[in-house]
Amino acid sequence: MFNEFTKKVNTKNYINLNLSITVLLLFIIFAQNKYMSIEVKNITKTYGEQKALDNVSFSVNKGEIVGFLGPNGAGKSTLMKILTTYLTSDEGSASVNGFDVSSAQKSVQQSVGYLPEHNPLYLDLYVREYLEFSADVHKTDKSRIEEVITLTGLTPECHKKIGELSKGYRQRVGLATALLHNPDVLILDEPTTGLDPNQLVEIRELIKNIGKDKTVFLSTHIMQEVEAICDRIIIINKGQIVEDALIADLGKNLEKVFREKTK
Incomplete structure (x- = not known):
């Protein structure tokens, strides 16, 4: 009877150990992905x-x-x-x-x-108009538009059509779109x-x-x-x-x- 009890305890410990190892491995994988x-x-x-x-x-x-x-x-x-x-x-x-x-x-x-x-x-679109279009595509709240305009330094040019912008400001529009x-x-x-x-x-x-x-x-x-x-x-x-x-x-x-x- 004692041997049966010991066997049950060892089996339980073995199961618990396996569960602990599994949890640890899952945590490591999650941490790596994170x-x-x-x-x-x-x-x-x-x-x-x-x-x-x-x-x-x-x-x-x-x-x-x-x-x-x-x-x-x-x-x-x-x-x-x-x-x-x-x-x-x-x-x-x-x-x-x-x-x-x-x-x-x-x-x-x-x-x-x-x-x-x-x-x-x-x-042919204005800067803000283009960003509004992009926000619709991404289903992003349009309050974000003013944030990216400020972040990318587009404020002085945001009233213009994109075709009127310099190459540098067009790149800013591209970055603003990527960040939207x-x-x-x-x-x-x-x-x-x-x-x-x-x-x-x-x-x-x-x-x-x-x-x-x-x-x-x-x-x-x-x-x-x-x-x-x-x-x-x-x-x-x-x-x-x-x-x-x-x-x-x-x-x-x-x-x-x-x-x-x-x-």
Whole structure:
């Protein structure tokens, strides 16, 4: 009888131990997902005979500002379009804020603010009118419009049609649109292309300030921009990741690192 009692106690302890381990593992998985804004695993994308992305893997933590660098045609825009659900990969998986880009597209879109390389704007609309239209698309409260106008420095120009704005202010409209639904992650594809030196400084400062509260993943060809804004770089060349490092750990000229990794 004593042996039966001991057996029952041991069985109960074994079950409790298994439950504790299961709970611990679930907590670890949850904690990892909680602090991971972007997760890319073995992504491959092919156009005809050309591999635009070849088994690409990396992750971006919450609150990081990461520069995504590479020569023209290296695969930067393709990956960004996959992360924002505009394209699907041939192989591999990716998630944004824990939402799978293939099976939870709507949730990904709600989590991401995206500024594509060629900023698509309705030039005949006034700035505020365009933002009201975008708020309707996102089903966002229109009180948010004044917040993003102030945040992006659009106040002096918000009475104009978008077609009357300078390139710098059009980029601000694009950023305001990306921020309108208050996403946790910003994905910016060459956000400072074509800007003059003054506009460059203004947009860089804007992105840096936004990055205090959000995860920012941006592509650019301007090394000074990366050094001024980013915490970390990921370099892609011919569809493959060739460098992933904190800028502080590189210990040498970023332009030199880029040339070495993309020869």
